[in-house]
Amino acid sequence: xxxxxxxxxTPPENGEKYFSVxxxxxxxxxQGKDIEDCIAMAKDCIxxxxxxxxxxxxEIPKGVTMKPEAAENEIVTLVEVDFTTYREKNExxxxxxxxxxxxxxxxxATAQGINFSAVLQDALRxxxxx
Numbered sequence: 001x002x003x004x005x006x007x008x009x010t011p012p013e014n015g016e017k018y019f020s021v022x023x024x025x026x027x028x029x030x031q032g033k034d035i036e037d038c039i040a041m042a043k044d045c046i047x048x049x050x051x052x053x054x055x056x057x058x059e060i061p062k063g064v065t066m067k068p069e070a071a072e073n074e075i076v077t078l079v080e081v082d083f084t085t086y087r088e089k090n091e092x093x094x095x096x097x098x099x100x101x102x103x104x105x106x107x108x109a110t111a112q113g114i115n116f117s118a119v120l121q122d123a124l125r126x127x128x129x130x
Contacts, residue, residue: 001060001082001083001084002080002081002082002083003046003050003060003062003063003080003081003083004062004063004066004078004079004080004081005023005025005026005042005046005063005078005079005081006023006024006025006063006065006066006067006068006076006077006078007021007022007023007038007039007042007076007077007078007079008021008022008024008068008070008074008075008076009021009032009035009038009074009075009076009077010022010071010073010074011073011074017033018031018032018033019031019032019033019034019035019037019038021038021041021042021045023042023045023046024065024068025061025063025064025065026046026049026061028045028046028049029045030042030044030045035075039077039079042079043079043080043081043086046079046081047081047083047086047087047090048090050081050083050086051083051086051087051090054083054087060083063078066078097120099120
């Protein structure tokens with residue numbers, strides 16, 4: 001499910017290092033080191049919040065405030081979050097997969113202390129990320 005939310009980015013003040021980010025429709029807050037980071041952090045904040053709401057069987061409200069009130073020095077922009085994709089990318093639950101390798105390869109890899117799961121994960125990431 002995709003949703004669009006307005007965010008308000010407030011520049012750092014009084015020696016602060018980070019920008020503040022507010023998502024008015026959800027009353028969520030986060031921060032970032034620059035504008036790009038603020039947008040990424042806002043998406044992440046909304047995504048985490050959204051899948052937590054789904055897990056609790058609560059409805060995720062759509063963004064309704066597309067032009068929230070902001071101070072002159074603040075930046076208002078929109079971010080899109082696809083909760084289904086966000087969940088898939090952040091699902092870290094391990095599942096068991098069986099695979100078959102030649103006995104000689106098992107013997108050599110085990111002798112070298114190779115972690116079979118880590119090698120398989122690294123290889124699969126290299127393939128699916130391309």
